[in-house]
Amino acid sequence: MRKQLVVIGGGPAGLAAAVAAYDAGVRDLVVLERESEAGGILKQCVHNGFGLTRFRESMTGPEYARRFLDEARARRIGILTNTFVTRLTPEKRVSYVNEKGAFCCEADAVILAMGCRERSKGALNIAGTRPAGLFSAGTAQKYVNIYGHLPGKRVVILGSGDIGLIMARRMTLEGAKVECVCEIMPYSGGLGRNIAQCLDDFGIPLLLEHTIVSVEGRERVEAVVIARVDEKRQPIAGTERRVECDTVLFSVGLIPENELTKGAGIALDGQTKGCLVDDGRETEIEGVFACGNVLHVHDLVDFVSEEAEIAGRSAAEYLLHGARAKRYLPVLAGENVSYIVPQRLDADGQTPVQLYFRVKSALRGAVISVEAGDFRKSVKRIAVAPGEMERVTVVPSQLSGAAALRVSVFREE
Amino acid sequence: MEREMVCIECPRGCTLLVTKTGGRVRVSGNFCPRGEAYAAAEVTQPRRVLTSTVRGEGGMIPVRTSSAVKKEKIFQIMERVRAYRAEGAVKLGDVLIPDVDGEGTALIATADAVRLQED
Numbered sequence: 001m002r003k004q005l006v007v008i009g010g011g012p013a014g015l016a017a018a019v020a021a022y023d024a025g026v027r028d029l030v031v032l033e034r035e036s037e038a039g040g041i042l043k044q045c046v047h048n049g050f051g052l053t054r055f056r057e058s059m060t061g062p063e064y065a066r067r068f069l070d071e072a073r074a075r076r077i078g079i080l081t082n083t084f085v086t087r088l089t090p091e092k093r094v095s096y097v098n099e100k101g102a103f104c105c106e107a108d109a110v111i112l113a114m115g116c117r118e119r120s121k122g123a124l125n126i127a128g129t130r131p132a133g134l135f136s137a138g139t140a141q142k143y144v145n146i147y148g149h150l151p152g153k154r155v156v157i158l159g160s161g162d163i164g165l166i167m168a169r170r171m172t173l174e175g176a177k178v179e180c181v182c183e184i185m186p187y188s189g190g191l192g193r194n195i196a197q198c199l200d201d202f203g204i205p206l207l208l209e210h211t212i213v214s215v216e217g218r219e220r221v222e223a224v225v226i227a228r229v230d231e232k233r234q235p236i237a238g239t240e241r242r243v244e245c246d247t248v249l250f251s252v253g254l255i256p257e258n259e260l261t262k263g264a265g266i267a268l269d270g271q272t273k274g275c276l277v278d279d280g281r282e283t284e285i286e287g288v289f290a291c292g293n294v295l296h297v298h299d300l301v302d303f304v305s306e307e308a309e310i311a312g313r314s315a316a317e318y319l320l321h322g323a324r325a326k327r328y329l330p331v332l333a334g335e336n337v338s339y340i341v342p343q344r345l346d347a348d349g350q351t352p353v354q355l356y357f358r359v360k361s362a363l364r365g366a367v368i369s370v371e372a373g374d375f376r377k378s379v380k381r382i383a384v385a386p387g388e389m390e391r392v393t394v395v396p397s398q399l400s401g402a403a404a405l406r407v408s409v410f411r412e413e
Numbered sequence: 414m415e416r417e418m419v420c421i422e423c424p425r426g427c428t429l430l431v432t433k434t435g436g437r438v439r440v441s442g443n444f445c446p447r448g449e450a451y452a453a454a455e456v457t458q459p460r461r462v463l464t465s466t467v468r469g470e471g472g473m474i475p476v477r478t479s480s481a482v483k484k485e486k487i488f489q490i491m492e493r494v495r496a497y498r499a500e501g502a503v504k505l506g507d508v509l510i511p512d513v514d515g516e517g518t519a520l521i522a523t524a525d526a527v528r529l530q531e532d
Contacts, residue, residue, distance in 0.1 A: 043524075046464050046465065046466055046475035046476075047464045048462050049424070052422075052423045052424060060464055060475060060477055061475075062475045062505075062523045062524035063505065063523050063524075066505060144466070145473060145475065146472070146473055147472075147473070148466065148468060148472070148473045173463075173465060173487070173491050174491075174495070191424055191426055192419045192428075193421040193422075193424065195419065196418065196419040196420075196421050196426075197421045201484065388424075
């Protein structure tokens, strides 16, 4: 098979990218999706709060996914479901398998939209046995919302990422008792509104600077021992407390799913764990683009859609007008910035570019500072936090002569 | 009475300060009018949109209330949601329970759900 454009992944990123590429003139395209239905993780995110930034209304996950699925259907964009991509080569050959067999597609352009997966408990060093009752928060979400099974009745949650907070409420509504949420950091990794509506509403305690030091139980979880941690995130002796429970949920971070990317020899950013891209979301390989959570983990799907549309339009431009030589301006993460995307800009770009980044530490009263040669820009924020992605806009062609662009975040004087 | 709260209307999550003296409610810290309405409701009659799932013939069907319901009634409503069984095919937007809170709020499906094919 030959296709102009292959989109790998039919979640919110892949669907929005495909629609944007179509609208920019690409007709010969296909979306490859490993599950039986497109929509990605939104299918199991039955809670509301999606789309507030983009559509100015509060939608549930399935409703948000449906909007983009309808857009794709209206354009008759082909979506191959139950189709698993096994390999991507630097020459843009995409190998995939489905019930009809194993295939190889020669693509002129590829959009990577594989999303991310949860960091597992195995990545953490917790003492104790390995009884039943240990789940990642997203797995528990799938059990409850897709399969209709409650994973347990007394729950302790480790990590205060948004999925953990959402599941604290969800399990409570379904009749479970959530004993507490332990967060090793001095601040939550989730949105403030989720702490309010998922924990505070139900009187669930959020224990900051706390972690689980051991799990008890042979066949099934019987209890966990939690403890306070010091500034180095090490448990403080004497602060241990035993909490009886039958279930532990882990909400300890998400990792972009880049096995295909690595297989194609594309380098990853050590901070984002996603590809290095320019402002068009083009990777190091010409004609290969990346967007959504496979590029960097977003906290709002609204921004995933926005980024995917950029990738879709860029892919269309590449396909319809050909590759063009670009001069690159490196984008650097300065003080108190953990990462920034894109990592380089087309220096001759005339249109405004949004730079997405995260701060390392929370500040009340912050100034975002952009420096590039003689160019200076600063923007104030009431508060910044690592759990909430920030954005700032620049116009590359206005940064003439700069060797690099650096974004830093300072405490407001 | 003075209360600080985080607005849940959007991801911005404004920290609101609500002062209630007699019958008068004053709100500060809100970025937009929705924050003011939210805070006023919080100190008089808190409401939430409830989302959940119901059992259908082909699996679980995601649902939400058509508008915000009284917070104090959430567990009562959940009992009805959990007892409910959807029959046949369901379309996004279908009303499954016309009055789920006794005050006219509907429970609606947020996705299509097909009936499992008989073997």
